[in-house]
Amino acid sequence: MTSAELFNQIKAKKSFLCIGLDTDIQKIPRQLLDTTDPIFAFNKEIIDATHDLAVAYKPNLAFYESLGVNGWNSLEKTVNYIRYNYPDLFIIADAKRGDIGNTSNLYARAFFDAMDFDAVTVAPYMGEDSVTPFFTYVGKWVILLALTSNKGADDFQYMTENNEKLFERVIKTSAKWGNEDNMMYVVGATRAEMLADIRKIIPNHFLLVPGVGAQGGSLEEVAKNGLNKQCGLLVNSSRQIIYAGKDEKFAEKAREAALEVRDEMAGLLEKYL
Numbered sequence: 001m002t003s004a005e006l007f008n009q010i011k012a013k014k015s016f017l018c019i020g021l022d023t024d025i026q027k028i029p030r031q032l033l034d035t036t037d038p039i040f041a042f043n044k045e046i047i048d049a050t051h052d053l054a055v056a057y058k059p060n061l062a063f064y065e066s067l068g069v070n071g072w073n074s075l076e077k078t079v080n081y082i083r084y085n086y087p088d089l090f091i092i093a094d095a096k097r098g099d100i101g102n103t104s105n106l107y108a109r110a111f112f113d114a115m116d117f118d119a120v121t122v123a124p125y126m127g128e129d130s131v132t133p134f135f136t137y138v139g140k141w142v143i144l145l146a147l148t149s150n151k152g153a154d155d156f157q158y159m160t161e162n163n164e165k166l167f168e169r170v171i172k173t174s175a176k177w178g179n180e181d182n183m184m185y186v187v188g189a190t191r192a193e194m195l196a197d198i199r200k201i202i203p204n205h206f207l208l209v210p211g212v213g214a215q216g217g218s219l220e221e222v223a224k225n226g227l228n229k230q231c232g233l234l235v236n237s238s239r240q241i242i243y244a245g246k247d248e249k250f251a252e253k254a255r256e257a258a259l260e261v262r263d264e265m266a267g268l269l270e271k272y273l
């Protein structure tokens with residue numbers, strides 16, 4: 001998918017919502033535990049209930065890998081389900097990968113060939129040769145961790161040399177490896193005060209922004225400082241949406257929670273775009 005196609009979806013749905021499928025076997029409604037694949041059954045109901053309100057879904061790999069081979073099966077079924085039933089949706093593997101070149105090649109093959117994700121999150125620490133193998137798949141995206149939403153972002157990401165913070169250096173350098181149609185950046189909503197500075201470096205790239213909802217980031221602040229001419233934002237919310245309800249009405253409750261976020265997004269697009 002190109003950035004223009006993504007923007008078309010955003011305009012059509014008045015939404016830049018990415019729903020995080022952080023599906024935890026210990027948190028899903030009990031009635032699903034009797035099905036053959038409870039994780040997939042949960043995801044399927046969430047997706048069916050929310051697909052018209054979101055432009056992207058982001059399964060976080062940890063939730064699937066922690067279940068071994070069953071988790072991988074649930075993940076693959078989830079990706080295929082979205083792809084065949086809702087082909088316009090953008091699917092992100094939140095895997096935070098990256099390794100020496102020949103290993104990154106195989107990560108790319110895993111997410112873009114063996115599975116049909118549109119994008120994979122990648123950690124920048126190992127540098128250019130750990131990132132560029134992902135670009136060999138045309139139409140697929142790298143989403144590079146730039147400024148993360150967690151407290152530990154303070155440990156390294158703000159380190160400053162010659163008036164330049166480490167995350168700014170990461171963005172400036174890596175922007176030369178890819179382009180606006182194959183590269184996005186993760187910037188936490190809890191760091192929204194940095195978005196205006198980030199937009200000076202990369203005015204046109206899409207940003208994946210986790211940290212609203214359960215982590216307390218402000219959607220209004222993110223939109224005010226982060227929106228660009230093509231929207232340029234995918235804002236993720238996981239727990240606040242998928243665990244909005246705990247009983248048999250969980251999908252209905254998830255829809256209500258997603259609708260609330262989508263309505264706020266529609267207003268923000270109107271206000272700032």
Ligand SMILES: O=c1ccn([C@@H]2O[C@H](COP(=O)(O)O)[C@@H](O)[C@H]2O)c(=O)[nH]1
Nearest residue numbers: 020060148149188210214215237238239
């Ligand atoms: O900086 C980051 C990078 C990734 N994440 C991931 O996004 C979701 C957030 O979940 P919520 O339930 O909406 O808090 C989760 O998968 C994280 O691993 C992040 O939060 N911050």
